Amino acid sequence: MEHHETMGPQHHMPEAWLVDYAAGTLDEANALLVACHAALCPTCRETLRLLDATGGALLEDQAPVALADDALATLFARIDAEDAAAEPARPGHRPGHQTVDLDALLPAGDGTLRLPRPLLAYLPTAPQDLPWRWNGPGVHVIDLAVGRHPGTRTVLMKIGAGRAMPQHTHKGTEALMVLAGGYRDESGDFFPGDVAISTGEVDHRPIAHDDGECLCLAVLDAPISLTGTVGRLLNPFIRF
Amino acid sequence: MADLMVLVAHDRDRRAFAELYAWFAPRVKGFLIRRGLDAQRAEEVTQEAMLTVWRKADRFDRRQASVATWIFTIARNRSIDELRREKRPEIELDDPTLVGDGLAQPAETAYAAGQEAERLKAAIGTLPEEQARLLHMAFFEDKSHSAIAESEDLPLGTVKSRLRLALSKLRAALGPVH
Ligand SMILES: [Zn+2]
Ligand SMILES: [Zn+2]
Numbered sequence: 001m002e003h004h005e006t007m008g009p010q011h012h013m014p015e016a017w018l019v020d021y022a023a024g025t026l027d028e029a030n031a032l033l034v035a036c037h038a039a040l041c042p043t044c045r046e047t048l049r050l051l052d053a054t055g056g057a058l059l060e061d062q063a064p065v066a067l068a069d070d071a072l073a074t075l076f077a078r079i080d081a082e083d084a085a086a087e088p089a090r091p092g093h094r095p096g097h098q099t100v101d102l103d104a105l106l107p108a109g110d111g112t113l114r115l116p117r118p119l120l121a122y123l124p125t126a127p128q129d130l131p132w133r134w135n136g137p138g139v140h141v142i143d144l145a146v147g148r149h150p151g152t153r154t155v156l157m158k159i160g161a162g163r164a165m166p167q168h169t170h171k172g173t174e175a176l177m178v179l180a181g182g183y184r185d186e187s188g189d190f191f192p193g194d195v196a197i198s199t200g201e202v203d204h205r206p207i208a209h210d211d212g213e214c215l216c217l218a219v220l221d222a223p224i225s226l227t228g229t230v231g232r233l234l235n236p237f238i239r240f
Numbered sequence: 241m242a243d244l245m246v247l248v249a250h251d252r253d254r255r256a257f258a259e260l261y262a263w264f265a266p267r268v269k270g271f272l273i274r275r276g277l278d279a280q281r282a283e284e285v286t287q288e289a290m291l292t293v294w295r296k297a298d299r300f301d302r303r304q305a306s307v308a309t310w311i312f313t314i315a316r317n318r319s320i321d322e323l324r325r326e327k328r329p330e331i332e333l334d335d336p337t338l339v340g341d342g343l344a345q346p347a348e349t350a351y352a353a354g355q356e357a358e359r360l361k362a363a364i365g366t367l368p369e370e371q372a373r374l375l376h377m378a379f380f381e382d383k384s385h386s387a388i389a390e391s392e393d394l395p396l397g398t399v400k401s402r403l404r405l406a407l408s409k410l411r412a413a414l415g416p417v418h
Contacts, residue, residue, distance in 0.1 A: 008339050015407055016385040016400045019375075024316040025384040028326040035329040042340030045331065049304075050360075050410055053353075055316060056309030057361045058379050064266030065273060067283055072261050075287055076254065079294060114337045118329040147326045193339065 009193030022051030028147025040193030138163025172222025181214035249297035363413030
């Protein structure tokens with residue numbers, strides 16, 4: 001289980017999702033996934049830079065629509081008014097960012113573990129206090145509140161070292177990214193930053209690598225359904 | 241344009257800002273109308289976007305993006321808030337978890353981003369009609385690739401492969417700056 005550190009992730013965000021992210025049409029949950037992947041993936045980050053530049057070029061080509069004649073004067077007046085209303089100096093830190101020790105999140109595995117910053121704003125508590133919920137043997141999850149897209153779930157998922165998710169397929173699309181550790185399923189090995197998009201055509205049983213817990217961020221637009229013999233019995237109890 | 245931004249950032253130069261405003265504000269307004277805002281709301285949001293340009297001028301980094309690109313990202317983010325009431329999780333180049341350089345491809349000169357923009361515009365102009373159309377729909381009509389597939393009555397795979405082709409052409413047009 002070699003980890004290709006210098007190359008960045010091997011399994012990328014589909015380019016159509018990068019386009020949606022750059023154009024601003026991707027829902028917040030999947031946009032979070034793109035932002036987290038991009039933090040760990042120089043290749044997709046460069047594609048996003050190209051796409052932003054494309055947006056800029058298209059903006060320049062956009063047919064202009066006149067504003068009110070006094071629009072600029074109005075704006076300057078607003079700037080003057082705001083400046084005059086003695087603004088209290090803003091503190092340097094940005095809201096939503098927690099400055100806790102993230103290494104405490106996963107006791108096992110890589111001691112240098114950190115979570116991509118876009119994710120931090122969505123954690124309900126400090127990472128070491130996260131209210132993990134049991135979701136089958138060896139599997140713990142937390143639902144995150146991300147965006148307003150109806151029917152979309154964003155889940156932080158932790159699979160114990162060497163433990164397996166139950167065999168399952170998907171009623172919709174499951175987009176999953178490894179944050180720490182790694183897992184293996186029918187389609188290969190996945191390491192931090194790697195993305196797997198699964199639909200109803202995929203029936204898999206992800207197993208965390210033996211060398212530590214596997215932490216993943218998943219976005220689902222429909223429930224999964226368990227397909228193994230034991231799984232079918234568990235279906236009513238495992239809420240995915 | 242980048243020189244004007246520098247004047248705005250360093251000297252709070254209102255004439256420089258007025259020049260930027262004259263070029264960009266009507267385009268931002270047009271962009272927001274095409275994305276689905278009514279004319280009045282588009283004008284208000286344009287004002288807010290241009291206010292951001294004034295307030296955050298010192299965040300503009302000419303090595304990283306052209307002025308048009310930077311203003312596009314501001315207008316885009318405002319429109320997400322406006323149209324969907326959602327936030328936009330952003331990549332932060334000073335994120336300590338970042339793998340690789342913050343600037344994925346550091347521009348070799350301060351003017352590289354501007355040159356890149358020119359080449360990119362030319363490349364967009366030479367894209368086959370069906371690819372250019374998809375890009376326009378994605379960026380201007382607030383349509384995700386699956387919404388485009390639906391409204392154009394195209395298989396999802398076709399939309400994806402056209403977008404992929406368009407991107408590889410744009411990438412090739414930029415190439416390494418020498
Ligand atoms: Zn990638
Ligand atoms: Zn799955």
